[in-house]
Amino acid sequence: MSAPSGATPVSPGGWSKAQAYYVISIVSRATDQVVATGTVFIERKFLRGLGSVGHIEDIAVSKDMQGKKLGLRVIQVLVAISEKVGCYKTILNCSDENIPFYEKCGFKKKENEMAKYASESPTPGRL
DSSP, X not given: OOOOTTOXXXXXXXXXXXXXXXXXXXXXXTTOOEEEEEEEEXXXXXXXXXEEEEEEEEEEEOGGGTTSSHHHHHHHHHHHHHHHTTEEEEEEOOOGGGHHHHHHTTOOOOSOOXXXXXXXXXXXXXX
């Protein structure tokens, strides 16, 4: 098998760095409840010389706190973490209705998402 274009050789032992998962939450002082949250998962890319990519997920802002830029602040912090740990890009998936919000946060629509959900019936024992 030949290496894809852009593939970078991986040194022995280079894969040993652990992946990381960061969670950011904003808590209301008035209610002591989480009002906004998000995560960034750092993935090592085998075909990019073990470069890192930040995956933003699980962005949520409570209904009564929307419109106060809390989502923007969560995204900004998650992107800053991603860049601080050396990610060459930060990506996320979202619904079509959320595209304008993420564009305001500096993201650009690129490519498409595909998903295959695990079936409810077990998979046969052999791969």
